[in-house]
Amino acid sequence: MNKRKQGYLRKIPAVNDLLAMDLGQKLINDYPRQLVVEGIREVTDKLRKQILDMELKKLNKFKIKKEEILDQVKEYLVNKTSDQLKAVVNATGVVVHTNLGRSLLCDAAKEKLQQVASKYSTLEINRESGERGSRYEIVEELLTELTGAEAALVVNNNASAVLLALSSLAQGKEAIIARGQLVEIGGSFRIPDVMKQSGVKLAEVGTTNRVHLADYKRAINEKTGVLLKVHTSNYEVVGFTKEVSLKGLVELGSEHGVPVVEDLGSGILVDLTPWGLSYEPTVQDSIKAGADVVTFSGDKLLGGPQAGIIVGKKEYIDQMKTHSLNRALRVDKFTLGALEATLQEYREIENARREIPTLQMLTVSEDELKKRAEKLAAKIKKVISLQFELKVEQDISRAGGGAFPTEELTTYVIKLAHQELSAEEIAERLRLNNPPVFTRISKGNVLLDLRTLQDEDFAYIVEALDSIRG
Numbered sequence: 001m002n003k004r005k006q007g008y009l010r011k012i013p014a015v016n017d018l019l020a021m022d023l024g025q026k027l028i029n030d031y032p033r034q035l036v037v038e039g040i041r042e043v044t045d046k047l048r049k050q051i052l053d054m055e056l057k058k059l060n061k062f063k064i065k066k067e068e069i070l071d072q073v074k075e076y077l078v079n080k081t082s083d084q085l086k087a088v089v090n091a092t093g094v095v096v097h098t099n100l101g102r103s104l105l106c107d108a109a110k111e112k113l114q115q116v117a118s119k120y121s122t123l124e125i126n127r128e129s130g131e132r133g134s135r136y137e138i139v140e141e142l143l144t145e146l147t148g149a150e151a152a153l154v155v156n157n158n159a160s161a162v163l164l165a166l167s168s169l170a171q172g173k174e175a176i177i178a179r180g181q182l183v184e185i186g187g188s189f190r191i192p193d194v195m196k197q198s199g200v201k202l203a204e205v206g207t208t209n210r211v212h213l214a215d216y217k218r219a220i221n222e223k224t225g226v227l228l229k230v231h232t233s234n235y236e237v238v239g240f241t242k243e244v245s246l247k248g249l250v251e252l253g254s255e256h257g258v259p260v261v262e263d264l265g266s267g268i269l270v271d272l273t274p275w276g277l278s279y280e281p282t283v284q285d286s287i288k289a290g291a292d293v294v295t296f297s298g299d300k301l302l303g304g305p306q307a308g309i310i311v312g313k314k315e316y317i318d319q320m321k322t323h324s325l326n327r328a329l330r331v332d333k334f335t336l337g338a339l340e341a342t343l344q345e346y347r348e349i350e351n352a353r354r355e356i357p358t359l360q361m362l363t364v365s366e367d368e369l370k371k372r373a374e375k376l377a378a379k380i381k382k383v384i385s386l387q388f389e390l391k392v393e394q395d396i397s398r399a400g401g402g403a404f405p406t407e408e409l410t411t412y413v414i415k416l417a418h419q420e421l422s423a424e425e426i427a428e429r430l431r432l433n434n435p436p437v438f439t440r441i442s443k444g445n446v447l448l449d450l451r452t453l454q455d456e457d458f459a460y461i462v463e464a465l466d467s468i469r470g
């Protein structure tokens, strides 16, 4: 090896020399020593390689600075110890955004999580007898009260709710379902696959766009275990279409002694038409129509924690409670605590709308959105570089989570364009900001949708945009 290069390599400071510096001491105070040493090795190894690869001419001007090495070590430590699951700013306008964690919890649910995390709780104990109780009693009464059902059970998510319902009611038998309802929900949930998994044979009836009661009638036989209806929550079949009403299926089912299961997807408990949304059938509607079992998600339109909620006739819910799968799909104390607190808010509709962030974001008025857009725009204008162009405009946001699939919610957005950077580049920089900011891109502009922004997000957005220079 070249002698001068060797000389340079020898100038790379030793680990102990770096640790003896002020910043080195500070790093040891702030991080585990082993990790700091690992960071120093990582950075100095890179430096060594850099020197070996460098032309001699450039090497003459190259200076090794201990401070710079330690700065890089610090960066390494910050990255290494930062969490993978980060809180983000959701400026996409999609309220139930599955990739960003679906629903935000109401204050009462957050407090409950804090409580059950720091204290022992009455998860599975009967206070009167002091004997073992059942965790399922915790929300069953509230759920039956709110939905009108006889009994209720909560499992890990709606996919497991459907799996458990089918397994316990129709294993080894057939489930009759309309072809137009063989849905796929993002992230590999497909009704035909769930059926296979639960040991239930699929008996499709009707065509893609139309199914009649007579189709179900013809398909019913001694092997039929359930009649399944799936709410086509993330799409709508429009045009020349026909579906059989839940009521129709219930009548047919009771004639033949076959239970009717409805997968509602994102079950909703309240009518949001007073706030300008279209009517979405509620869980109560399904129970009233006589469904034997109804399943829905806890973290879609309900606005609670991830959970699969099963309500319906006691005889069927009891079968599910004792099914061995139920143990594998059971929910923990955090889910139950947050769900109970969320459901409590539903005792009064206006209260639920105010307290539950998902409902609040879906029903916020246009005026309010516009006012907030202008307020945020004014803050942003003060800091952004002159290369940005900014406008406040009316736009459309979506409910998300496979709910209200065709509903266009009027919203206000801040529209940003930049003279040199593309919308994709700006969006990427915002995503890589700390905290990350997620936006929507439309026609070459970055849009910040006020519907899903909270007031405390404003400062983060302003800071993130302030840091984009050129």
Ligand SMILES: *Cc1c(COP(=O)(O)O)cnc(C)c1O
Binding pocket: 157, 158, 159, 160, 183, 185, 189, 230, 231, 232, 233, 234, 263, 264, 265, 266, 296, 297, 298, 307, 308, 401, 402
């Ligand atoms: C979302 C959805 C599911 C899956 O619910 P998860 O809670 O995400 O497991 C199942 N069926 C329908 C119709 C859905 O919309």
